[in-house]
Amino acid sequence: MTTLLLLLLPSMLFMAGVFALPLARYLWLSFHADSVMTGLVAIPNDGANWNRFLNDLRYWQDLGQTLRFAVASVTLELLLGLAIALLLNQPQRGRALIRTTSLIPWALPTTVMALGWRWIFNTPYGPVNRLFESVFGHSLNALGEPSLAWLTTVYADVWKTTPFVALILLAGLQTIPSDLYEAARLEGAGALTCLKKITLPLLLPYLGLALMFRMAQAFGVFDLIQVMTGGGPASSTESIALYAYWNALRFLDFGYSATIMIGSFIILTMMVAIAWVVIATARRRSVVGAPS
Amino acid sequence: MNWMKRTSSRFILVIVSIIASTVLGVSTLARQTDSVSILMPAPFADATAELVRSFNKEHKGRIHLDVIRGPLETESISDLAISSLLLGDTPFDGLLMDVTWVAKYAKAGWLAPLDAYFTDQDFASLAPGANEGNHAEGALQRWPLTSDLGLLYWRTDLMDEPPRTPKQLETISSRLQNSGQVPFGYVWQGRQYEGLSCVFLEMIDGFGGEWYEPQSGAIGLDGPAGIAAATWLQDLIATGISPRAVTNYSESESLQSFKSGNSAFMRNWPYAWAELQKDDSPVKGKVGITTMVAESNQPPAATIGSWGLSLLQGSHHPQSTIEAIKYLTNEQSQRYLFTNFGYTPTQAALYKDEQLTNAYPSLVAIGEALPYARPRPQTPLYAQMSDVLQRNLSSTLTGLTPPPAAMKQAQDTTEQVLIAAGATP
Known part of the structure; x- marks a missing residue:
């Protein structure tokens, strides 16, 4: 037992240094006023930051928008990623080449591709607007309309990260032994039954993994939105990461920025816990239901 | 005995070389050039490259100016500067600052006041409007390089x-x-x-x-x-x-x-x-x-969307940095920056230069707009x-x-x- 702990110690120390320590520092900072107005000196302020946080309508609006973005983009990515993974898992000619090239969007730096999308969705010069005009006869103000702008960010995110989801799911598909399908086919099961009874239940851990990774990333979305819309129009695409960043680096209000981070950390942790319970329950049910 | 002789002669050689290198080192230190670095957004760094070369030629052996080519966008420069200033010891001596940062940076205590380095005559040479937005916390915080306006x-x-x-x-x-x-x-x-x-x-x-x-x-x-x-x-x-x-x-x-x-x-x-x-x-x-x-x-x-140069608190060579700032903002440099890159001058004399106004009619219009220049709210x-x-x-x-x-x-x-x-x- 002691040896075990001793062996774990270096990595524990490392984790503490890069994870626990900054978190503790931020927690401490969230109970202090530390901004340009205090001369960047931390002064205890009796939870005023937290009071402000709870009453900050802008934060809660941003949280709602971030969740909307995360749920919409991750759902689409999982669906599309699954479809692409199933396709890529089929034996076909040049499979390696197709698999590699399908990763290109994911390999591009986010800011570069976000700048690209900003021009693609540009009105009136972007191709999307041109296409829309030629079909519907009037222009599409995709980035300037609050009801549409967030959809363009979802679209860009789906384009970029679906390959990542597909890659994880493809790895999952390859762990499923092919004799399961052969046996099922012998029993007369169709493709849809195979998908429902074999592929999806066995892929569930990988779906959970992709979901967890993507949710955490989408929740902290920053660069994509910063470049594409800057949070606008009318702050309709602002995410909590963007808000925290502005408070820290633009407003030099480190106390409140820390409060936003810690608050979001708590909310995200709770969400992951709920997701974990849901997935665990689903898995148990699918294992129980498998023999039938 | 022989080995002792050899060791001692080696020992002496080492001592002599240590002394020699120390003496030489001190003497080179005394003649060492001040290394000054100024952080600028990429377009400014590119535009001033030629000026920096001639500055370094003129000040050879005394000052070596290095312009750090930062990101393209205004706010990214601010992020980069702030991240390094927050760590305390800044790696830069000077910073090219947007007009909206002055009050904030001054309040944070990152800028060194410049009042001692500029005379009334220097102020009198500025075009109307160019003098706006350079003061904060009751002191001169920045010297204007270019005077943008809407x-x-x-x-x-x-x-x-x-x-x-x-x-x-x-x-x-x-x-x-x-x-x-x-x-x-x-x-x-x-x-x-x-x-x-x-x-x-x-x-x-x-x-x-x-x-x-x-x-x-x-x-x-x-x-x-x-x-x-x-x-x-x-x-x-x-x-x-x-x-x-x-x-x-x-x-x-x-x-x-x-x-x-x-x-x-x-x-x-x-x-x-x-x-x-x-x-x-x-x-x-x-x-x-x-x-x-x-x-x-x-x-x-x-x-006003002007840019100006500030001396950062903690610079090791304030005097040399000021020299560089004065060089980059002088009339000759501004003429070069305007004719080659279209950067609006801050020196009043250039707006009255007939050679320039004849060649660049836009300069007249800009000069006419300058008295109406308005800064955005000057607060941290x-x-x-x-x-x-x-x-x-x-x-x-x-x-x-x-x-x-x-x-x-x-x-x-x-x-x-x-x-x-x-x-x-």
Whole structure:
């Protein structure tokens, strides 16, 4: 037992240094006023930051928008990623080449591709607007309309990260032994039954993994939105990461920025816990239901 | 014995070489050149490269100036500078600063006051307007390098006179649009970002109001002028004088629209002039520059977007850094920067130089606009105030909130921001 702990110690120390320590520092900072107005000196302020946080309508609006973005983009990515993974898992000619090239969007730096999308969705010069005009006869103000702008960010995110989801799911598909399908086919099961009874239940851990990774990333979305819309129009695409960043680096209000981070950390942790319970329950049910 | 002799001779050799290198080292240290580094946004670093070379040639052996080529975008430079300043010991001696950072950086204690280095004569050589926005915390914090300001670009082939009032701008636009000469009247910066605050400042001042008065702490956003400015901007979109997409336009999109001949007016900075006079420009030779429209009983306003050089607190070579700053901002350097890169000069003498004004008619127009230059609110909390304004303006421009309600919201939130920061006078 002691040896075990001793062996774990270096990595524990490392984790503490890069994870626990900054978190503790931020927690401490969230109970202090530390901004340009205090001369960047931390002064205890009796939870005023937290009071402000709870009453900050802008934060809660941003949280709602971030969740909307995360749920919409991750759902689409999982669906599309699954479809692409199933396709890529089929034996076909040049499979390696197709698999590699399908990763290109994911390999591009986010800011570069976000700048690209900003021009693609540009009105009136972007191709999307041109296409829309030629079909519907009037222009599409995709980035300037609050009801549409967030959809363009979802679209860009789906384009970029679906390959990542597909890659994880493809790895999952390859762990499923092919004799399961052969046996099922012998029993007369169709493709849809195979998908429902074999592929999806066995892929569930990988779906959970992709979901967890993507949710955490989408929740902290920053660069994509910063470049594409800057949070606008009318702050309709602002995410909590963007808000925290502005408070820290633009407003030099480190106390409140820390409060936003810690608050979001708590909310995200709770969400992951709920997701974990849901997935665990689903898995148990699918294992129980498998023999039938 | 032999080995002892050999060791001792080796020992002496080592001692001698240590002494020699120390002496040599000290003497080279005494003659060592001061290494000065200044962080600038990439376009400025590129534009000043030639000046830096000649500075280093002239100061060979004394000062070596290094310009660090930072990111392209204004705010990315600020992020980079702030991240390094927060760590305490700054790796830079100087920083090229946007006008909106001065109060914030000074309040944070990152800038070294420059009053001791510049004389009354230096101040007298500055063009009107160039002196704005360099002071904070009761001291000179920055010396101006280039003096950007917001201008109204108009098409000389479509009208004889540029509009003076908001109403005239609307009338001319509608006439030109109705006769099919241009699809749009006026393009400007309506994206939710700093440019929108610049557009708004010109309009609220033009309607006779004031965004924020630092001395009294008065906020004028939901006053008659504030509401009139917001209403006017929103009407431009509602009546089709400005394209709906203007709500996501920054400078580049506006310029593209105006350059392609799609609009009769554009609000932009002086840099756009050179772009419009290029050979590929369909409006080449058909463009005039004037000040922004204002109510007939009000002076026009031009938002200052100037850049200047600051000495950072903790610089090891303040004197040499000042020398570099003076060199980069002197008349000769500014002439070079203007003729080669279109950077608006801050030295008054250049606006009276006939050789220059004959070759560059835009300089005359800029010189005429300079007396109307207006800084954005000079407070360390400017970034928050601007953010609040942009958010609410964007909400009204996209039709989510009527202008009076949006301005009321902006007013209330700005007050809250000032109170929360303990900045109410």
